[in-house]
Amino acid sequence: MTRAATGELLVVGLGPGPEQWRTPEVEDALTRATDLIGYKSYIDRCPDYPGQTRHISDNRVELDRARFAITLAQEGRTVAVVSGGDPGVFAMAAAIFEAIDADETAREIIVTVMPGVSAMQAAAARLGAPLGHDFCVISLSDNLKPWSLIERRLTAAADGDFAIALYNPASKARPAQIFQAFDLLRAHKGGETPVAFARAIGRPDEKMVITTLADADPATADMATLIIIGSSQTRLVHRPGAAPWVYTPRSMPDSAG
Amino acid sequence: MTRAATGELLVVGLGPGPEQWRTPEVEDALTRATDLIGYKSYIDRCPDYPGQTRHISDNRVELDRARFAITLAQEGRTVAVVSGGDPGVFAMAAAIFEAIDADETAREIIVTVMPGVSAMQAAAARLGAPLGHDFCVISLSDNLKPWSLIERRLTAAADGDFAIALYNPASKARPAQIFQAFDLLRAHKGGETPVAFARAIGRPDEKMVITTLADADPATADMATLIIIGSSQTRLVHRPGAAPWVYTPRSMPDSAG
Numbered sequence: 001m002t003r004a005a006t007g008e009l010l011v012v013g014l015g016p017g018p019e020q021w022r023t024p025e026v027e028d029a030l031t032r033a034t035d036l037i038g039y040k041s042y043i044d045r046c047p048d049y050p051g052q053t054r055h056i057s058d059n060r061v062e063l064d065r066a067r068f069a070i071t072l073a074q075e076g077r078t079v080a081v082v083s084g085g086d087p088g089v090f091a092m093a094a095a096i097f098e099a100i101d102a103d104e105t106a107r108e109i110i111v112t113v114m115p116g117v118s119a120m121q122a123a124a125a126r127l128g129a130p131l132g133h134d135f136c137v138i139s140l141s142d143n144l145k146p147w148s149l150i151e152r153r154l155t156a157a158a159d160g161d162f163a164i165a166l167y168n169p170a171s172k173a174r175p176a177q178i179f180q181a182f183d184l185l186r187a188h189k190g191g192e193t194p195v196a197f198a199r200a201i202g203r204p205d206e207k208m209v210i211t212t213l214a215d216a217d218p219a220t221a222d223m224a225t226l227i228i229i230g231s232s233q234t235r236l237v238h239r240p241g242a243a244p245w246v247y248t249p250r251s252m253p254d255s256a257g
Numbered sequence: 258m259t260r261a262a263t264g265e266l267l268v269v270g271l272g273p274g275p276e277q278w279r280t281p282e283v284e285d286a287l288t289r290a291t292d293l294i295g296y297k298s299y300i301d302r303c304p305d306y307p308g309q310t311r312h313i314s315d316n317r318v319e320l321d322r323a324r325f326a327i328t329l330a331q332e333g334r335t336v337a338v339v340s341g342g343d344p345g346v347f348a349m350a351a352a353i354f355e356a357i358d359a360d361e362t363a364r365e366i367i368v369t370v371m372p373g374v375s376a377m378q379a380a381a382a383r384l385g386a387p388l389g390h391d392f393c394v395i396s397l398s399d400n401l402k403p404w405s406l407i408e409r410r411l412t413a414a415a416d417g418d419f420a421i422a423l424y425n426p427a428s429k430a431r432p433a434q435i436f437q438a439f440d441l442l443r444a445h446k447g448g449e450t451p452v453a454f455a456r457a458i459g460r461p462d463e464k465m466v467i468t469t470l471a472d473a474d475p476a477t478a479d480m481a482t483l484i485i486i487g488s489s490q491t492r493l494v495h496r497p498g499a500a501p502w503v504y505t506p507r508s509m510p511d512s513a514g
Contacts, residue, residue, distance in 0.1 A: 021281075088387075117343075128354045156416045245358075
């Protein structure tokens with residue numbers, strides 16, 4: 001019995017968009033990969049190297065893409081699976097390990113996860129420092145988890161007075177849930193809580209809306225939007241000729257405990 | 258009345274350690290800054306450019322450092338305030354905006370926050386994908402917030418069945434709190450929950466301990482340690498000749514809601 005050649009799986013994060021936010025580790029991985037796998041919008045961001053095969057996936061089933069990457073690696077290829085942001089935050093890394101978990105033959109593949117700047121970090125940097133203290137990170141997509149769990153987590157995030165970063169707030173198939181999420185948060189948090197809708201940060205169509213929980217229009221969000229909702233301590237700093245800074249102080253009064 | 262020259266404040270994140278995890282934006286900022294401000298261990302990681310002034314701070318009061326950076330920027334200097342990881346995650350960005358909030362004269366300074374790979378992302382990448390689904394990020398330091406708030410947040414994080422990243426788990430001045438935190442989490446989460454102590458990831462003294470909540474020894478943690486605690490769904494994937502992968506699946510059974 002011949003044993004399959006063992007290739008390499010590079011699970012890379014391109015960051016939010018611009019090259020200035022992409023790590024040298026990821027740049028190097030994109031250079032040495034024999035195969036790139038990912039959505040068209042991510043593959044389009046990668047430099048085009050001769051001899052490299054680009055597998056553009058429009059398949060929304062991430063697990064299929066993970067299995068395909070494993071198969072190529074088992075054939076001895078050096079496969080870069082590309083995500084936007086950080087592959088470890090609502091992206092391909094979890095799907096890759098789910099596929100490896102389900103496939104005994106995949107355990108010997110050399111896998112390297114390469115972190116990247118995630119959308120919440122880019123949004124936070126543009127805003128000031130809204131995630132400067134304790135925070136929660138929640139995906140609003142119920143494609144793979146029950147909505148009841150999302151409600152439980154939003155409630156817990158409010159109970160803990162965390163700042164909150166919301167990923168995947170809305171899509172054409174799920175236009176109503178972001179309204180439900182805001183209704184829930186409004187029942188638990190003050191109306192003056194700062195809210196930011198950060199869309200496509202670092203890309204040409206970047207757009208930022210800074211408002212309050214009482215005034216926020218959930219319809220502002222689409223799939224390219226990252227929403228940040230403050231804790232009870234999050235503040236605005238107004239300044240001349242520009243949007244206010246948004247930050248969460250490091251210190252909390254004793255009464256907030 | 259003469260008006261002070263307006264300089265620039267660059268709030269930069271060096272990432273966890275190695276240059277491969279440092280963004281080009283930050284490299285460029287370190288090149289063009291006239292002044293660097295930060296702890297010695299961070300300043301030591303920056304390339305040495307002629308004509309640049311390095312202000313090494315051993316002062317633990319971050320607000321003093323922020324005010325000093327503002328003063329230099331108001332004198333027309335280009336000041337890089339350096340943090341490890343991401344400046345927006347338990348680092349200098351919040352202190353900078355606190356200082357700007359308290360000083361009307363500081364509102365016209367040009368401030369750019371430059372994100373970096375945070376310690377939790379480096380640790381998650383090494384482990385697999387433990388933060389692949391919803392998670393909370395909590396600092397255990399009670400230097401600036403009451404311990405009761407930390408307990409409230411740990412409880413909320415457990416109630417929401419989030420994966421949890423713990424920053425600043427222990428120091429010489431606070432050796433006991435990490436034990437209290439583990440006692441609290443053990444009362445709320447299953448003993449089989451995966452736990453990882455990730456120390457100095459990406460640096461020469463990198464060390465990783467993977468265990469369970471029941472078996473974890475809180476004394477494993479020091480100030481250079483980032484702790485990741487799984488959700489109820491977080492799993493280990495054992496593999497030959499290496500530590501197991503740790504990942505949190507993207508999907509959750511309906512019963513978990």
